[in-house]
């Protein structure tokens with residue numbers, strides 16, 4: 339798939355443990371696809387990829403990025419961090435000025451993960467044209483934290499708006 343990604347594409351990268359960040363990524367993907375169809379844009383595409391599958395080539399070939407991941411233990415989830423650690427130097431200085439968005443899912447906070455992701459993206463000199471958001475899943479007991487998650491309608495809308503806006507900005 340990476341060979342198909344072009345500089346006019348939005349790449350949505352996700353990691354999720356209990357489903358919230360994955361649902362947000364899928365919602366953003368759906369909304370970006372809807373704008374693409376509405377505008378009849380054969381040359382601009384949107385791709386959805388698990389963090390562990392993203393390659394440096396995928397990053398180089400996309401024009402905009404959306405990172406969706408949970409906050410775990412006050413940080414970005416380990417798999418999203420591993421993805422960014424793996425990609426950081428292979429694409430450093432080669433993606434400057436491209437745009438990005440962030441969706442962090444959290445039980446009650448999310449600020450640590452958002453800050454961390456922004457810091458990594460600022461190292462890449464990416465441009466946060468669509469302000470990142472935290473989706474608060476209100477899970478603060480062991481049971482609710484480990485339970486599968488679904489997004490509220492408002493959260494679905496928020497995720498969709500980010501996907502659609504990033505696509506429109508390409």
Ligand SMILES: Cc1cc2nc3c(=O)[nH]c(=O)nc-3n(C[C@H](O)[C@H](O)[C@H](O)COP(=O)(O)O)c2cc1C
Pocket residue numbers: 353354355356357358359360407408409410411412413443444445446447448475477482483484487
């Ligand atoms: C190991 C672990 C650590 C977590 N640490 C935090 C945390 O530091 N802050 C927070 O707000 N939520 C924390 N949470 C809650 C998750 O961020 C929340 O459940 C979110 O919905 C997870 O997104 P996901 O469903 O995409 O995995 C933690 C969850 C797990 C499993």
